[in-house]
Structure formats: C-alpha cells, structure tokens
Amino acid sequence: MSVAFRTIRELGADLRAGRLSPVALAEACLHRLDTIGGKLNAVVTLTRERALEQARRAEAELKAGRDRGPLHGIPYGAKDLLATSGGIPTTWGAAPFRDRCFTYDATVIRHLEEAGAVLVAKLAMVEFAGGMGYRQPNASFTGPGISPWSPDAWSGGSSSGSGSAVGAGLVPFAIGSETWGSILSPAAYCGVTGLRPTYGRVSRHGAMALCWTLDKLGPLALTADDCGLVLDAIAGADPADATAAVRHYRYEDREPGRPFRFAVVRGTLEAAQPAVRETVGRALDTLRTLGSVEEIALPDLPYEAMTRVILWAEGASAVESLTESGAIAQLTAPEDRVTPYARDAILAKDYVRALRLRGVVAREIDRVLSRFDAIVGPSRAAVGPRLGEEFRSPIRGGAADVLGAIGNAAGLPSVGVPCGFTPEGLPIGLQFMGRAWDENIVLAAARAWQARTDFHRRRPPLA
Amino acid sequence: MAAIADEVELLWALIRQRYGARLDEAQLKIVRETLEGLARDVAALRGAKIPDDAEPAQPFIPFRAEP
Numbered sequence: 001m002s003v004a005f006r007t008i009r010e011l012g013a014d015l016r017a018g019r020l021s022p023v024a025l026a027e028a029c030l031h032r033l034d035t036i037g038g039k040l041n042a043v044v045t046l047t048r049e050r051a052l053e054q055a056r057r058a059e060a061e062l063k064a065g066r067d068r069g070p071l072h073g074i075p076y077g078a079k080d081l082l083a084t085s086g087g088i089p090t091t092w093g094a095a096p097f098r099d100r101c102f103t104y105d106a107t108v109i110r111h112l113e114e115a116g117a118v119l120v121a122k123l124a125m126v127e128f129a130g131g132m133g134y135r136q137p138n139a140s141f142t143g144p145g146i147s148p149w150s151p152d153a154w155s156g157g158s159s160s161g162s163g164s165a166v167g168a169g170l171v172p173f174a175i176g177s178e179t180w181g182s183i184l185s186p187a188a189y190c191g192v193t194g195l196r197p198t199y200g201r202v203s204r205h206g207a208m209a210l211c212w213t214l215d216k217l218g219p220l221a222l223t224a225d226d227c228g229l230v231l232d233a234i235a236g237a238d239p240a241d242a243t244a245a246v247r248h249y250r251y252e253d254r255e256p257g258r259p260f261r262f263a264v265v266r267g268t269l270e271a272a273q274p275a276v277r278e279t280v281g282r283a284l285d286t287l288r289t290l291g292s293v294e295e296i297a298l299p300d301l302p303y304e305a306m307t308r309v310i311l312w313a314e315g316a317s318a319v320e321s322l323t324e325s326g327a328i329a330q331l332t333a334p335e336d337r338v339t340p341y342a343r344d345a346i347l348a349k350d351y352v353r354a355l356r357l358r359g360v361v362a363r364e365i366d367r368v369l370s371r372f373d374a375i376v377g378p379s380r381a382a383v384g385p386r387l388g389e390e391f392r393s394p395i396r397g398g399a400a401d402v403l404g405a406i407g408n409a410a411g412l413p414s415v416g417v418p419c420g421f422t423p424e425g426l427p428i429g430l431q432f433m434g435r436a437w438d439e440n441i442v443l444a445a446a447r448a449w450q451a452r453t454d455f456h457r458r459r460p461p462l463a
Numbered sequence: 464m465a466a467i468a469d470e471v472e473l474l475w476a477l478i479r480q481r482y483g484a485r486l487d488e489a490q491l492k493i494v495r496e497t498l499e500g501l502a503r504d505v506a507a508l509r510g511a512k513i514p515d516d517a518e519p520a521q522p523f524i525p526f527r528a529e530p
Contacts, residue, residue: 133497213521242524302511305504312501326485338490341482342497345474350505355519357511362520397500 003028004169005459008074008226011172015062015073022062022073022118026055029075029120032170036463037121039151040168041143042161044080045122047088051075054118061116070229072116077165077174080122081129081208082106082217092208093125093158095141096322096330106206107241108175108217108234115233123161123174127331130158130182131210131315133339135398136390141332144387147189148460149426153384154391156189158182159220163190166220168463173221173230177207179214180311180395180408181380184416187220188429189384191418193446193456194220195227198436199411200245202231203238211314212243213355214307214408223456224415224446225253231439245437252440253447256373260291260445262432263372265298271400272381279420279428280378283449287376290448294372298402299364304394306361307405309346309354311395316343362410362436369412369435374445377403379416379429403433413439415446418455427455471502 003011003025014020030048037043058073078084080091083102091097109119124142126134137144137154145160147153148168155164159176163186166174176183178196187194195218202217209215219230232251238244264284269277284293322328323340331337369375381400385391394401407414412433419430430449434442450456475498479491486494 243522302504302507305507306511308504309501309508329485334490335493338486338493339497341478341486342494342501344478344481345471345498345501346505350508352519353508353513355521356513356517357508359520360513360517396497397504 004032004463005222006172007222008070008172008229011074012070022055022058023052025073026051026075026118026120029171033121033165036168037165037170040146040148040155040164040462042124042145042164042168042170043121044091044124044142044161045089047119047121050086050088051118051120054113058116058118068116069233071112071233073118075118075120075171076112077121077123077162077171078109078119079125079159079162079174079176081125081177082109082175083206084109084122088122090122091141092128093140093142094127094331096327098141104206107203107238109206111234117233120171121165123165125160126158127333127336128319129177129179129208129210130395131179131311131319132328132331132336133396134333134336135393135396136333137385137387139333139336146387147384147426148462149191151462152386153426154189154387156186156384159186162220163187163192166190166192166222167460169459173219173226175217176220177215177217178408179210180307181401181404183218183220184379184404184414184429184431187416188379188427191427191458191460192220192222193224193227194218194416195231195439195443196407196414197231197235197439198413200243201235201249201439203236203241203244205238205240209318211311211318213314214311223450224417224443227415228253228443247437249439255448256444260448261372262287262291262293263296263375264293265375265377265402266295268377268403272378273383275383275422276378276381276428280430283419283430284376286452287449290452296368298368301357301361303361303402303405303409304400306354306357307409308395308397309350310358310409312343313346313351316340316346358409361406365406365410365412366435373441374432374434375403376430376432379431383422383426383428403431407433412436413442415442417446417449420455467502467506471498474498
C-alpha cells in the first residue's frame with residue numbers, strides 16, 4: 001500500500017484498522033525522504049533512530065488500545081530551527097551551526113511527541129530563516145530548496161524543506177515557521193496547504209528567534225483539515241514562552257452553516273504577476289459560490305515599511321553576536337554575509353514608532369475584519385522563481401505584500417491553499433486571512449475551498 | 464527628503480567606520496543599497512500620523528520567581 005500523499009485522517013484510519021503499522025509508515029517516509037528528499041534539498045537530518053523508537057511505541061500503544069489522538073503514529077518533519085535533543089543537530093540552515101546540538105526539545109516537538117507523532121526528519125530551511133536579507137534561492141548550506149513541481153523552480157522559503165517534503169509526499173505534515181512569508185511562500189510554491197497561526201497561539205520556546213514579536217510556528221500539510229489537526233496538538237500556553245497565549249484552542253471541523261463573507265483588498269490582485277492575478281481572479285469566482293466577495297480599501301498606512309523596520313531591528317539584535325564577530329561571512333548567500341551590517345542604521349525611535357503604528361494597524365484591521373470571515377488574496381504575488389534567479393522580496397522592499405505585512409505585524413492567522421497552476425505547471429496559492437484567534441474560521445473557509453476544488457489533490461512530477 | 468538624505472550619509476559613515484574594513488567594494492554596495500531602502504522605509508514610517516496616546520504594541524511582563 002502506498003502511503004505517499006495520504007492525509008492524516010486517511011493514514012490514521014488505516015493505522016487504527018490494522019491495515020498499516022506505524023513502523024512501516026515511518027520506514028516508508030524515511031525511504032522517500034532519503035531518496036526523493038535528497039534530490040529536492042529538502043532534508044538536513046534523517047532522525048531514523050528516534051523515529052523508529054517513536055513508531056514502535058505508537059504501534060504498541062495502539063495495539064493496547066491507548067489512542068493519543070489523530071497524530072498517533074503519524075510521521076512528520078520539523079523545520080531545522082526547532083531544537084531537538086538526543087544528538088540530533090539543529091542547524092538553522094546555516095553553515096556555522098551545521099554540527100550544533102541542543103539538550104532539549106522545543107515545546108512544539110514535545111507536544112507532538114505527546115500526541116504520538118513520529119519525528120522522521122529535520123527539514124531544510126533558508127539560513128537564519130531568511131532574516132539576513134537573501135535575494136536568491138541558494139541561501140542554505142544544504143543547497144537551494146527545490147519545488148517538487150519543477151527541478152528548476154525554488155521551493156520557497158524560509159520553510160523550504162517543510163514545503164517540498166509535504167509537496168512531494170515524503171511526510172504527511174511538517175512544521176514550519178513564519179516571520180513574514182515563510183509558511184505561505186513554500187506552501188504556495190510547493191502546492192500544499194500552510195497555516196500561519198495567530199501570534200502567540202503556538203509556543204516559540206526552542207525555536208530560533210529571528211524576530212521575537214513576529215515569529216510564529218505552524219503546520220504545512222496536504223489539506224486544511226490536516227493543518228487543523230496539527231494545530232490542535234501544538235497550540236497552547238507555555239511557561240517557557242511568555243507570549244504563548246493562555247487562550248484555549250480546540251480544532252473544530254464543523255462547517256459554519258451559512259455563506260462565507262470574504263473581502264478582497266483593492267490593489268492586491270493588481271500588484272501580482274499576470275498568472276497569479278488571473279488564477280486568483282478565477283478563484284474569487286469560485287469563492288462567490290461559497291458566499292460573498294466584497295472589495296474593500298484599507299487606510300493609507302505604510303504597512304510594509306512598518307513591518308520591515310520591526311523585523312530588521314529585532315533581527316539585528318537576534319543575530320548581533322554573529323554579525324559583530326564576523327561569523328556571518330561563513331553564510332551561503334553572499335548578500336547574507338553583509339546585509340545585516342546596514343541594520344545598525346535603524347534608530348531606536350523609529351523602531352518604537354513602528355511598534356506604536358503596529359498597535360494602530362492591529363485595531364484598524366480588526367475593525368475591518370469584524371465584518372468578514374476572511375480577507376482573501378494571493379499567498380504570494382509571484383510564482384516560484386527559477387533556481388538561478390535573483391528574486392524581489394517584500395522583506396527587502398523589492399516587492400509588494402500588503403497582506404503579508406499586515407497579517408504578520410498584527411499577528412493574524414492565515415491559511416494558504418493551492419488554487420491553480422501557471423502554464424508551465426508551477427502552483428499558485430490563495431490565502432484566507434482572518435481575525436486574531438479565528439483559525440477555525442479560516443480553516444473552515446479553506447476546507448470549503450478544498451471541497452469545491454481539486455488543486456490540493458494534484459501530484460507533482462518530482463514525487 | 465533632504466533631511467533623510469543627510470541622515471543616510473551620517474549613518475553610512477557610521478556603518479563604514481564600524482564594518483568598512485571587513486567589506487570589499489561589492490559588499491559595501493549591497494550594504495549601501497540596503498541602507499537606502501531602510502531610509503525609504505523610515506521616511507514612510509515618520510510620515511504616518513500616530514495618535515499621541517498610541518503605545519508600542521509590546522507587552523512587558525514583570526517577572527517574579529515562584530517558589
């Protein structure tokens with residue numbers, strides 16, 4: 001029985017019915033990661049020993065009738081910025097840390113272990129989660145992440161391996177992180193579903209800090225439903241992370257029983273590449289069969305500049321020791337070796353101004369969103385660039401991404417889903433961004449989209 | 464914008480003084496481009512009206528070790 005491209009729910013049903021064993025499932029994923037994953041530069045470390053130990057435990061527990069829930073016995077990969085114990089390196093995608101090990105597990109890893117999930121790999125990522133200013137795909141010591149949809153196309157970043165491993169059917173789900181675009185971008189470029197949770201929904205303890213007030217951890221999977229199952233397991237307060245919210249989360253897969261109310265921000269489609277604009281435009285027509293789609297205008301504020309100043313100021317502090325010591329000279333992308341030096345130019349008053357504006361924006365966008373279930377728009381304004389190409393990035397100020405700037409600065413949840421393909425066969429993503437703490441609403445919208453379309457069921461040539 | 468342009472030169476001098484010895488001309492060009500981009504962002508940020516009572520969206524949580 002092939003286990004590739006099967007959802008968490010499908011695999012769970014087979015595990016519980018005895019048609020599949022957790023050990024066989026883990027072995028199959030390890031094999032695919034080792035073979036296909038290597039071709040996609042998706043894997044940093046296969047965690048075979050830990051995986052088989054966890055899989056054997058899951059097998060024994062399930063046989064004994066002890067069921068830990070939907071993730072019990074399900075393999076997954078973790079972006080290599082999540083601390084893992086047991087001698088498994090945690091590299092942050094950066095050559096200076098290729099052998100660095102922690103003695104503890106990140107809270108997310110611990111939660112997934114408690115849920116019975118099986119860690120099969122640490123997955124590749126852009127060095128320092130893309131916070132050093134990279135502008136080309138080759139910005140990791142493991143090589144450029146490759147999309148399973150084309151050997152010449154970038155997987156997106158910074159959660160590159162998380163996107164391509166799920167997209168190529170190597171793991172049923174993966175954990176990624178997003179500061180600005182790092183879940184939605186690989187989800188779009190690899191043709192998978194990615195959920196950026198509300199800031200504070202998931203503990204950041206044990207995750208590399210790029211920007212303390214913007215970093216978020218979330219799942220990438222084949223479906224929105226699977227993302228909800230994973231979020232259910234990893235959400236929650238954590239004494240080790242003061243920003244992890246006490247607010248309770250339970251995934252609910254109920255449909256709202258009423259038409260959805262979607263908004264489109266004026267200008268977001270126009271700013272996108274023609275293929276993205278046309279594909280997302282068609283998606284809006286489909287969304288109109290699920291409810292209403294209203295065009296709205298947002299207050300004229302410097303959303304992207306605000307978010308960049310916050311990201312770069314905090315990022316400068318987060319990597320200060322590496323910058324000052326000159327260790328950044330060992331990074332892969334030439335621009336990553338020098339861009340951080342410019343960040344000394346951010347004045348404290350400007351950083352605080354950005355934080356003050358952020359509060360204004362958070363209130364303003366919540367007022368707007370209170371009339372809707374979600375703002376919809378392109379996950380990314382452009383399709384995945386070719387491997388040798390320099391690309392324009394909103395983080396560097398070279399591309400527009402108002403939704404990404406607002407969503408990340410205001411800490412709002414967003415789920416990205418596949419919504420079509422370019423004539424060359426590269427996937428395009430659509431996002432549903434909702435009010436803070438409304439993951440269940442954006443997931444419901446994404447489920448409704450996936451019930452109406454089959455883009456998430458298409459399989460890439462490199463799988 | 465004249466003030467911002469002057470500021471860029473002052474900050475450029477600071478960066479060159481701190482790190483210039485480590486960087487070749489091509490690298491300095493990347494840093495300078497980045498600095499100019501930052502200056503554009505900062506100018507946009509300073510142009511936005513913010514109410515005087517708008518506090519930074521940044522919680523500080525007092526710490527007390529519990530027994």
